[in-house]
Amino acid sequence: MKLKLTYILSCFLFLACNDKNSVSFEPLLITTDSCENCTLVRIEIPQAVQKTKLGKTINAALEGEIIALLNFDEESNAENLAEAKEAFLFDYEELAGKFPEESTPWEATVEGTITFENNRIITIKLESYIYTGGAHGYGTNRFLNFDKLSGKELYQEDLFNNLIEFKGYAETVFRKQENIPITGSINKTGFMFETERFYLPDNIGYTENGLLLFYEPYEIASFADGPIILTIPYTKANSFLKYPSKP
Template structure:
């Protein structure tokens, strides 16, 4: 009898553990009403369902990133996506009231996609385009990486066994990709690394093709150069990762 109870308990624990990192999503769309010459906001992201720690972590992280993207004056106290949308529209109305000659409607488009998922890791990329006046808008990507088992967001220092060693390796690949001499200054061909030395981008994440390092416009180059991306196949980067992946 004891042995049957023990087996049942073990099976229950295994199912419970497996359930902790199981995920399902529903599409979430938040948008302003369509009208001519109006400020527009459109947000389309995957929303994690259920009440698990992981679901709450993912939804909270996505919400925080999007609120920050829509925060024009850095004084918004928006607590959710609906309030962030309304604050963006309100900020435009406030500014256009003061400067009617520069009242071209603003635009914000944010789309979230899952770029990688297995039993250990899930990565969601937020692609955004924000226009708040001027000659052009600003487009960028944000990668959010999550540990599925522990239900936590992973930051840059959480991804590597030794961050400095990886940075050295990434610089070698970056120089090769961008045709920068190995023994020359990192800005030798026109890049604009502020410290005159290589550094990792703020955004990096798991994709099906490998670990993607994404430098936003202006981060290391001019706006005209656009974003700079370095994708390292897992077969090359796995030795540096705390969460290695099958090539």
Template sequence: MKSKLLYLLISISLIACNNEESLTFETLTVSNDTCENCTLVSIEIPKALGRNKLSETINIALREEIIALLNFDEESNANSIKGATEAFIKDYEELNVKFPEESMPWEAKIYGTILFENKDVITIKLESYIYTGGAHGYGTNRFLNFDIINGAELDRQDLFKNEDKFKAFTEIIFRKQENVPADATINSTGFMFETESFYLPDNIGYTDKGLLLFYEPYEIASFADGPILLTIPYTDANTFLKFAIKP
């Protein structure tokens, strides 16, 4: 019995040590040499330290997000941030050779910060601005959530006990915030929800003020309207969350 108890205490101690190590970060910076008519790439993100599952999960998730953001022609085989940066610059150079008078230098700025963390969950916010020609670039935010204990990335459905109930609750708050009448269709005031039905964004993250829902530009409204944000205090959201947050 004593040996089993000792084993349990050692296991708990090891988990605690691993979790403490998992929350240690350094800044990873990737940029290229700039010139007057050159493509600009500037990346600054947190890099998780330590050889454990959580650190590996966080670093892989960030790497994959950045590779996707820099993948212009969707044919890149880059498997690293550096490789994706080089491919992004090469794509512009090839386009500039074909259309030298029409192509403006491209730009990619990506900045990551630790938005929220406690003993159970950590959220990393990834801000990006990508310009690859045209009238304007595209800026957005991505929120990556991680289960600290299990070292796993959390998809949207992993956040809730019952996603449908949370969606129904959120629609009431959304209508009040955006002045959409309760007895009218969700698109009655100009929103563009597909099939005339309210839905949650893919982009949801933990913050100090509450659970943040982030609708991308174009997702439910015109580009001119910009992103639509909805913050639900934890006093309201905790009923639905698998990871309840103490207000």
């Protein structure tokens, strides 16, 4: 009887731990009313349902990224997505009042999708487009990685066993992909790495096809070149990763 009770308790604790680290999502949509010649804000992201550490971390990280994207005025003190949307609309109205001849409506769209999930890692991509006047808007992707067991957001230094070794390997792959000679300046074919040396982008995320390195427009090339993307299959990346993934 004692052995049976111990087994039941162990199963209960195992399920409790699994439940603690699991996460499910529901869609969150924040948008402005549709009208002609109006500033548009549309935010569509997954929102974690559970109020666990992991759920709270994911929701807070997504919210923080989007608030920063919508922050045209550095003095804005928006604390949530609804306030960020209203601040974006207010900033447009204020600028249009000062310069009515240049009052082309602004636009901000953000869409979040889960690009990868296993028993340890979950990655969410924020695809955004922001237009606040001028010749063109600015679109980019942002990848956020989370440790499902610890409930923490993972930054670049948290992903690799040896960041320097991975950077060296990534440079070799990058040079091959972009037809850059293996020796000589990384900018030899027209890239714009500062200090003439290869570096990793801030934006790295897990995808089903492999580890994705995303250089934003302007980061290492001209805006016309668009984003520069390097995808390293897990068969090659796993030896460098603290969180290896099955190919």
